[in-house]
Amino acid sequence: MSEELELTIREAIPSDAAELLKTTRKIGQETEFLVMDEKGINLPEELLAIQLEDIYESSNNTLFVALLGDKIVGTASLKGSNEKRISHIVELGISILKDYWGMGLGSILMEELLLWAEDNPEIYRIKLTVQEQNTAAIRLYEKFGFKKEAVMERGARGNDGRFLNVLLMSKMIHEVEG
Secondary structure, eight states: OOOOEEEEEEEGGGGGGGHHHHEEEEEHHHOOSSOTTTSSSSHHHHHHHHHHHHHHHHOOEEEEEETTTTEEEEEEEEEESGGGTTEEEEEEEEEEOOGTTTTSSHHHHHHHHHHHHHTTTTOEEEEEETTTEEEHHHHHHHTOOOOOEEEEEEEEEEESSOEEEEEEEEOOOOOOOO
């Protein structure tokens, strides 16, 4: 029998800092698919809380948390630049605790990010990098219209030191005239 879970998706706020640090450390230990390692977000809680406030108030950055009760089980972010010439580009990142892989949480988080981006008139390009070995993530990104642009040879290293290829993928949003 399958169990139903009551999930809440919302933007991260400064009071999420401690739980976010705990969750990202665990995620960093569970997979080598991410740039983040077992240190997770390597910041003091107070500094992370300040950054979460900045992200919350930013026009081209967002961080969503997926919660089961008070427990963060996944995150999804879009990170933009303050530099005028590239402020229309955001980098997407999704991370989920391993116990919750394969449950559709990645699709739910992706839908939230895309809705947020499409409601934002400043954003025209969403980019991401993904290890070539992370086929489940690549399928997710392709399902939502992301296209492969390049293969970066030796773009990351595995836990055992081997080099890994990394794909650059992107999705254009909002029509551009001319």
